[in-house]
Amino acid sequence: MSEKRPTNCHFCGYCCAFLATVEEGRVVDLEPDPTRYPYDERILAGCRRWKMNLDVLDSPRRVNWPIKRQGARGSGKWERVSWDEALDDIAARLEELRQEHGSGTLASMIGGPHASFWPLHRFMNLFGSPNNMGIGQICWNPRIWMDAITFGWTVEADIRPGLTRALFIWGTNPAQSDNSAFWQAIRAVGADGETMLVCVDPRFTQIASLADIWIPVKPGTDCTLALGMIHVIVEEGLEDRPFVDDWCHGFDELAEHVKAYTPERVGEICSIDSELVVRAARLFAEGRTALVSGRGIDQVGESVAPTHRAICCLRAVTGNVDREGSCILAEASDFTSEVDFELTDLMGPEQRALCLNTGRTPLQCFEGYDLVRSQTQKLGRRLPERYLTSASPDLVLSAMETGKPYPVRALIVNATNPLVTYADTNRVYRALMGLNLIVVIDYYITPTAAIADYVLPCAGAIERPIFQIHGGVANTGYGGPAAVEPYYERKTDYDVFRALGQRLGQGDYWPDETLADAFATQLAPTGWDWSDYCTIGIYHIPPAAEKHRAPGPDGFPCGFATTTGKIELASELLPQLGGQRLPEQGVPMRLCSDELVERLEARGAHHVTMLTGSRKQPYNASMYLENPKFRAHVPGPVVEMSPVMAELLGFSAGDVALLTTDQGEARFTVALAKMRDDIINVDYGWWHPEWGAPVLPDLGGIWESNVNTLTSCRLQEPLIGTWAYNAIDCMIEHCDDKLTWATID
Ligand SMILES: Nc1nc2c(c(=O)[nH]1)N[C@H]1C(S)=C(S)[C@@H](COP(=O)(O)OP(=O)(O)OC[C@H]3O[C@@H](n4cnc5c(=O)[nH]c(N)nc54)[C@H](O)[C@@H]3O)O[C@H]1N2
Ligand SMILES: Nc1nc2c(c(=O)[nH]1)N[C@H]1C(S)=C(S)[C@@H](COP(=O)(O)OP(=O)(O)OC[C@H]3O[C@@H](n4cnc5c(=O)[nH]c(N)nc54)[C@H](O)[C@@H]3O)O[C@H]1N2
Ligand code: SF4
Ligand SMILES: [Mo]
Numbered sequence: 001m002s003e004k005r006p007t008n009c010h011f012c013g014y015c016c017a018f019l020a021t022v023e024e025g026r027v028v029d030l031e032p033d034p035t036r037y038p039y040d041e042r043i044l045a046g047c048r049r050w051k052m053n054l055d056v057l058d059s060p061r062r063v064n065w066p067i068k069r070q071g072a073r074g075s076g077k078w079e080r081v082s083w084d085e086a087l088d089d090i091a092a093r094l095e096e097l098r099q100e101h102g103s104g105t106l107a108s109m110i111g112g113p114h115a116s117f118w119p120l121h122r123f124m125n126l127f128g129s130p131n132n133m134g135i136g137q138i139c140w141n142p143r144i145w146m147d148a149i150t151f152g153w154t155v156e157a158d159i160r161p162g163l164t165r166a167l168f169i170w171g172t173n174p175a176q177s178d179n180s181a182f183w184q185a186i187r188a189v190g191a192d193g194e195t196m197l198v199c200v201d202p203r204f205t206q207i208a209s210l211a212d213i214w215i216p217v218k219p220g221t222d223c224t225l226a227l228g229m230i231h232v233i234v235e236e237g238l239e240d241r242p243f244v245d246d247w248c249h250g251f252d253e254l255a256e257h258v259k260a261y262t263p264e265r266v267g268e269i270c271s272i273d274s275e276l277v278v279r280a281a282r283l284f285a286e287g288r289t290a291l292v293s294g295r296g297i298d299q300v301g302e303s304v305a306p307t308h309r310a311i312c313c314l315r316a317v318t319g320n321v322d323r324e325g326s327c328i329l330a331e332a333s334d335f336t337s338e339v340d341f342e343l344t345d346l347m348g349p350e351q352r353a354l355c356l357n358t359g360r361t362p363l364q365c366f367e368g369y370d371l372v373r374s375q376t377q378k379l380g381r382r383l384p385e386r387y388l389t390s391a392s393p394d395l396v397l398s399a400m401e402t403g404k405p406y407p408v409r410a411l412i413v414n415a416t417n418p419l420v421t422y423a424d425t426n427r428v429y430r431a432l433m434g435l436n437l438i439v440v441i442d443y444y445i446t447p448t449a450a451i452a453d454y455v456l457p458c459a460g461a462i463e464r465p466i467f468q469i470h471g472g473v474a475n476t477g478y479g480g481p482a483a484v485e486p487y488y489e490r491k492t493d494y495d496v497f498r499a500l501g502q503r504l505g506q507g508d509y510w511p512d513e514t515l516a517d518a519f520a521t522q523l524a525p526t527g528w529d530w531s532d533y534c535t536i537g538i539y540h541i542p543p544a545a546e547k548h549r550a551p552g553p554d555g556f557p558c559g560f561a562t563t564t565g566k567i568e569l570a571s572e573l574l575p576q577l578g579g580q581r582l583p584e585q586g587v588p589m590r591l592c593s594d595e596l597v598e599r600l601e602a603r604g605a606h607h608v609t610m611l612t613g614s615r616k617q618p619y620n621a622s623m624y625l626e627n628p629k630f631r632a633h634v635p636g637p638v639v640e641m642s643p644v645m646a647e648l649l650g651f652s653a654g655d656v657a658l659l660t661t662d663q664g665e666a667r668f669t670v671a672l673a674k675m676r677d678d679i680i681n682v683d684y685g686w687w688h689p690e691w692g693a694p695v696l697p698d699l700g701g702i703w704e705s706n707v708n709t710l711t712s713c714r715l716q717e718p719l720i721g722t723w724a725y726n727a728i729d730c731m732i733e734h735c736d737d738k739l740t741w742a743t744i745d
Helices: 041-046 050-057 083-101 118-127 141-151 181-192 206-210 222-235 241-247 251-260 263-270 274-286 301-317 338-342 366-379 393-402 425-433 493-503 515-526 530-536 594-601 628-633 643-649
Strands: 002-008 017-023 026-032 067-069 078-080 106-110 155-157 164-170 196-200 213-215 288-293 327-329 410-414 437-442 454-457 466-469 476-480 538-540 606-612 638-641 656-660 665-672 679-682 728-734
Touching: 002 476, 026 050, 041 181, 067 083, 083 106, 083 410, 083 437, 083 454, 083 493, 106 118, 106 393, 118 338, 118 493, 141 301, 141 366, 155 288, 164 181, 164 274, 181 196, 181 206, 196 206, 196 274, 213 274, 222 251, 222 263, 222 274, 222 301, 241 301, 251 301, 263 274, 274 288, 288 301, 393 425, 466 515, 476 530, 493 515, 515 530, 530 538, 594 606, 594 728, 606 643, 638 643, 643 665, 679 728
Parallel strands: 106 410, 164 196, 164 288, 196 213, 410 437, 437 454, 606 679, 638 665
Antiparallel strands: 002 017, 017 026, 067 078, 067 454, 155 327, 466 476, 476 538, 606 728, 638 679, 656 665, 656 728
């Protein structure tokens, strides 16, 4: 008998709705479901991935039952074991390590938003370890922190045709990274002739090609650009006077601070035409301006906090905060937010004291979180705690390497492939190879899974329900039910952490038997039940504008949840953590020592500025590279440069380039693209899944074209611990090697 059941794709965060035709527990067909969120014909037409769902569901590459390492780490020899055997052994070994070294001995790693991560965080909290590493410091956290510190909560763009005068797309490229309604909205803005589109990006992206103004800023100088724009606004008296007078704290100080940021000086620092600074500033102040930023300014190391702060100030002085058509203070969720589901409050003081970030990244730690929480809580809100206190990889890797300040000996890797996506592959590799226990929960034997002690098979989209939320900073959750039970012996991540937790005395804290039950519990405060949600595919309450004017408990406008109750152009809070009262650009992270530069220049290499990881369809980080159609379309990793740069370096398209930093080296094929003439742009995520299960020494080809062999996670940025993937440097030279990235069949 065949039946059609609602479910969702999860090959990107958009989670499109589908109907699965199910026969005897197996999905035999998949078609778009026009009845549920977020059905959109244009998006499906533009999406190359969704048709892969059936293949992925039953791919021969999938891990279908728990496997345990036999023989040496990375030798590729595995034994199939039962779930009970695997979980009993893992729990026993974790308990033994905890007895010997304390609860901080267990670390974890997560990646992009592929799964719900609160089950892992709950498990870590109950185990008593603060050592959850994530990508928060380089993705999401910087903006969330600076918005919360400046505005009392985070904001989201409110793009309204007819009302929004200008849209700034700043260091993000949704044309490749976000195949969703948002990209369609930008295209509409680009075409409407009404809203002005501005693209701030060193590369001439598709957004730049649609834009009225392209500002090809020098990487890492965005803070200066924003301060230069504020300079023009103040000099020309373009600020929103009433809003500044009523709602901004520290305007005069900021005005004084930006005096030195003349368009001429800013043009020089940002290496752009100074006239662009003036035009952009006037436009920003002219009417309602919306702004969206992304990875381009989240991953610039020391400049990350000041850049976001300067953008906050730019928004505020022009009155573009909490206003329709500009940006709106996000809502807290009606459903149980991640912070409550994580159970972080159950971590005791002794366990919090194990946090390696304390004193090293004073904002990104429990103390920093508590300070910001004391503000946001004025309006009854809390940010998600475990992302915003997640451990610095530099410090945890160092505890793995040296045993100091205490030995970190075990690692759970949940939905990430750190040997390809974390900074400094050589270091991650060395640190992981020395551990007592590595457990990887994934669909596949990735290069990281290849060096694990256990690989636990997880259920993916279609086999598991989805309630995709935004970390508690929106009143939105979307997705839907599983169409089928997980195939073979796969389990959802939730089931794995619950089962492990039960073996470690956490039983009372995992009351919901299944992930769907847990989502139903999470949704309950809204008055909706799980089946209501599954029918519609979304719970969404649109954010209201002008929230700061709404009456607070005392009847007066509630204002902003900051120390002064106003938007803090001059921050009262950051100096308490050693940060700047007013933003100023930092120094880019340098990956090449003078010695390396000198040595390699002597053999003909050039020292250049590099961006890494600019998103490209159809791939996602280190995933989907084995798809033959994709590989026929985009066969291998490239280093892109402008024709002028290529000529300067003596490269032609198709040549092979060797890239070197103090951390390591990697090889790429040269391609030409329109961008600034003084940078290169290097792909990330590349390895060879099509070679079969990775084994040592080549681990699926991760030593050939993996840009993270060049990067570094060392602490330099003083507040959050952001490392850098953009505005970094490397040496580039010709190379006679033949690369192995051929089209696959
Ligand atoms: N140089 C450089 N490095 C970067 C970046 C960059 O731009 N440049 N970007 C950084 C950013 S922003 C991010 S977010 C990271 C992304 O880094 P990762 O998240 O590590 O990237 P992926 O390759 O997508 O790895 C996801 C893994 O999770 C598995 N997976 C998918 N869904 C699930 C699930 O539901 N459960 C489980 N258990 N596993 C699942 C997949 O099979 C895959 O192996 O990379 C970071 N690294
Ligand atoms: N196809 C695909 N889509 C993805 C992903 C993927 O791996 N593949 N990953 C997902 C994830 S985890 C994330 S975090 C998002 C990221 O999504 P986005 O934030 O949109 O990331 P990118 O598309 O790389 O766009 C970043 C832009 O910043 C520019 N840039 C680099 N350095 C600077 C700088 O110093 N200043 C300025 N102003 N710009 C700079 C780059 O040229 C690039 O165009 O994408 C998600 N979507
Ligand atoms: S990959 Fe993303 S856009 Fe494409 S169908 Fe899946 S969820 Fe939708
Ligand atoms: Mo990300």
